[in-house]
Amino acid sequence: MARASGDERPDCCGARPGAGPAGLVLANILQAAGVESIVLERRGRVQVEQRARAGFLAPDSVAILREHGLAAGLDARGHTHDRCEFRSAAGRIDLRYSELGGGRIHTVYPQQALVTDLIAEYLSRGGTVHFDTAVERIEGVHGDRPAVVARDGEGRELRFTGDYLAGCDGARGISRTVVPARVASCDHGITWLALLAQAPPAAESVIYGVHARGFAGHMPRTAEVTRYYLQCDPSTDPEQWSEQQIWSELARRLDAPGTPALITGPIIERGLVRLRSQILDPIQAGRLFLVGDAVTSISPSAAKGANLAITGAELLAHGLIDAVRRGDETALQRYSRQHLPRIRRAQEFSHWMIDLLHPPVGTGPDNAYRSELQQARLHNLAVSTAHQDVFADNYVGI
Ligand SMILES: Cc1cc2nc3c(=O)[nH]c(=O)nc-3n(C[C@H](O)[C@H](O)[C@H](O)COP(=O)(O)OP(=O)(O)OC[C@H]3O[C@@H](n4cnc5c(N)ncnc54)[C@H](O)[C@@H]3O)c2cc1C
Structure with a gap:
């Protein structure tokens, strides 16, 4: 556990760039387990809480949010969705997917409402979010005390150290640039x-x-x-x-x-x-772990991005809790291996949806x-x- 000194801030598990669904779900689960961490977000709170993006949550995501006490808003204001329709020159295809396959359904809840709930819950659990604070560098991920160097809204440089770092800063964040991953992209x-x-x-x-x-x-x-x-x-x-x-x-x-x-x-x-689609492999370097869009950019064609962010955050949270509380890194070491197959499956389906929905591109x-x-x-x-x-x-x- 680092002590505060000079510009250093105290930190237990580590600092996480990014207050999107990935960073906030992770922060909430850790906080509830008594593992302290700090969220660094380059945007202001209002901006983050108003950013409209995803809306369709899969049952796995909803189950995770419920299990960790993060679903009060979506249970109160979300609504279920079990039908989709394709319209083309060949006619209409109306699929009630609650009656197909495993009979599972979506919950529709706007991402900005979920993010608002997650921030409020994290703060009420005693968590810390530094808004208007952009991470500029990540250092020492292969050592014992990785560090994040950030700049706050007043231009001050802040340095945070911790046992582990989680890169939850989305597809354009800097965390992914620190991981020497093979990038498969399209x-x-x-x-x-x-x-x-x-x-x-x-x-x-x-x-x-x-x-x-x-x-x-x-x-x-x-x-x-x-x-x-x-x-x-x-x-x-x-x-x-x-x-x-x-x-x-x-x-x-x-x-x-x-x-x-x-x-x-x-x-x-x-x-x-x-x-655009991208898959990074591996999704960790030393003590830095990537989650959400930082690991995989995925087109919204099949509404998978926020769901991968939530399921990945939960998986990583369990690994970090074991590591910090019991000194057992077994689950952390499995993180890449367990999460990447889900990502590949979601990517494959999203790609299939892209081919289904769009006329061929260009004049090939x-x-x-x-x-x-x-x-x-x-x-x-x-x-x-x-x-x-x-x-x-x-x-x-x-
Ligand atoms: C139009 C649209 C519709 C979508 N619809 C769906 C849908 O229906 N279902 C679905 O599952 N997905 C959907 N998605 C995808 C989904 O929104 C993303 O996958 C999801 O936001 C990923 O969450 P995240 O936490 O990984 O990243 P983000 O939500 O991108 O959060 C990352 C955060 O990190 C911050 N950040 C970045 N760099 C830094 C830095 N250097 N320092 C500090 N902070 C930083 C950013 O400001 C941001 O707040 C949609 C996306 C779009 C654009």
Whole structure:
């Protein structure tokens, strides 16, 4: 346990860059087990609590949150979701996945609400979060006392040491740059305009519009807010899209005979999501362990990112608790081996979803062939219960 001296701050288990789902779930579980740690977050609290991203939580994630006393908000305000629909020129495929595969369902709870709950709970458990504090360097991960050097909002340099460090600073953080990992990556060449509309969902279910002009997605979030996606040109400037253009393009790609029209409303947030995937292996270096998007960037096509962050954080928490409280590093040493297969499975399914949802990119000579495959995948989902079962298990599983 380090003592405070000069710019050093006291720290038991270690410091963690990142107050996203990964860092906050980990911090909460450790704190409840009496293992103290410090969360360093480069953004301000308000910004972190308002950042809208994920919404679909798999049962494994919900079970973890419940088991560790972190689910009061989602149990009170989240809602269950068990249907998704594909709309294409070939017709509609309506899958009630509570009746397929293992019969599992999602809980829809906006990520910013979950992050807000996790911060409040962590602080009430006596935890410490330094907001507006950006980690600049990580040192000594192969020694006994790894350190994090950060700069706070007033420009002061802070140094934190601990027994272990967890890199929970997302896909663009610095933790991953410290791990000499083999990086397997794929740029899918696809960009989405990601939109949040102040408008009720047009249907209870997620709708995937598989259209020759590009993918469109309808994802319910709350009774008043809906997330939409529109596949767009990578060079698009989101601000150049008028609200009228957005709604007419969404309607065109999501329209199907006999279905209610989209419910329009102001677009309250817009941004670009470039579909890129990455898997790091290994996911630790010495006493630094990576979790969440720091380990794997995954496209939102199958809603896996936040779920991998939560399940990875729980796995790492158990390893750290054993190591700090009992001096037993067995579980920590298994962390990479246990977590990477889940990541690969989620990546494989997300990639399959990308191929299912998007027309072939560019003008390659095999595009016509790829279009045929896309139609075959949709057909299989429409007619084969075996395909539907496998889809359901992957769609809701981690
Ligand atoms: C539009 C969109 C929709 C999505 N939808 C879904 C969905 O439905 N389901 C799902 O499971 N996933 C979804 N995802 C993915 C999901 O949001 C991420 O996988 C999830 O946020 C990962 O959590 P994390 O804690 O690993 O990283 P993050 O949430 O990115 O948190 C990392 C934190 O680290 C901080 N940080 C970074 N660098 C530093 C530094 N140097 N010093 C200090 N702090 C730092 C960042 O500010 C951030 O707060 C979506 C993503 C997007 C963009």
